[in-house]
Amino acid sequence: MSLEINTIHNQFYIILGRYIKAHINDTDDASDVLQEVFIKINENLGSLTDEGKLKSWIFTITRNSIIDYYRKDSNHKKSELTDCMMQKIMHETDFDTSESLDCCLIKFIERLPEDYRDIIMDSEIHGIKQKDLTEKYSLAYPSIRSRVQRGRSKLKEMLLDCCSIELDRRGNIMNVTSKKSCSGGKC
Numbered sequence: 407m408s409l410e411i412n413t414i415h416n417q418f419y420i421i422l423g424r425y426i427k428a429h430i431n432d433t434d435d436a437s438d439v440l441q442e443v444f445i446k447i448n449e450n451l452g453s454l455t456d457e458g459k460l461k462s463w464i465f466t467i468t469r470n471s472i473i474d475y476y477r478k479d480s481n482h483k484k485s486e487l488t489d490c491m492m493q494k495i496m497h498e499t500d501f502d503t504s505e506s507l508d509c510c511l512i513k514f515i516e517r518l519p520e521d522y523r524d525i526i527m528d529s530e531i532h533g534i535k536q537k538d539l540t541e542k543y544s545l546a547y548p549s550i551r552s553r554v555q556r557g558r559s560k561l562k563e564m565l566l567d568c569c570s571i572e573l574d575r576r577g578n579i580m581n582v583t584s585k586k587s588c589s590g591g592k593c
Contacts, residue, residue, distance in 0.1 A: 409457060411448045414464070416512050420531060422468055429472045437533075443471050514564050522557030529554050 423440050430436040446467050454463055515526050525543065528534045534542075539550045565571070570585055 409451060409454070409460065411444070411451065414447060414451075414460070415444060418464055420511060422464070423533075425468060426472060430475060433533075435475065439471050439475050443468050446471065511561075511565075514561055514568075517564065518557055518560055522553055522560060525550065525553045526557040526561060530558075 419440075422443055423436070426439050426443070427433070427436045430439060443464075447464060450467075454460065512527075512531065515523060515531070518526060525539060528539055528542070529536055536550050536554055537547060539545075540547050543550065545553075568585055
């Protein structure tokens with residue numbers, strides 16, 4: 407099998423992070439569960455015999471990890487998880503519909519000019535606070551904030567030039583398709 411954990415990480419990191427955060431309110435706990443999911447994926451990747459089932463296999467690992475999180479002996483966690491929520495999690499069969507946009511987002515970020523690329527990756531993908539990026543990049547906070555805003559603008563422009571994004575009335579992504587005129591490849 408030709409699958410590598412780095413490729414899987416790049417393709418699914420955003421999707422899994424959002425999915426987990428939608429089910430676990432505590433940001434630190436959600437990050438811990440996300441890390442556990444990737445550890446399980448890495449440890450068990452050899453057992454996946456059909457690459458065509460990768461997405462559903464990863465979804466199952468993620469869903470089970472969320473359920474395990476709530477089953478741990480903690481009265482606080484158990485009070486957060488109602489029977490209704492447990493049933494919803496157990497009966498979900500897929501990630502949300504914005505997945506196709508999430509999968510290509512990293513590819514677009516990688517095409518940003520160097521001044522924006524790493525800062526956007528750190529702030530938007532890895533969730534590092536802008537104030538914490540001031541030390542990493544040895545830049546003043548207004549400079550970091552400005553680069554994040556400009557990077558987001560450039561990223562939005564690239565996405566809209568290359569993808570047709572269909573939204574529902576609430577602004578949720580319903581469908582994403584590549585425009586034929588896109589020179590950057592497929593979404």
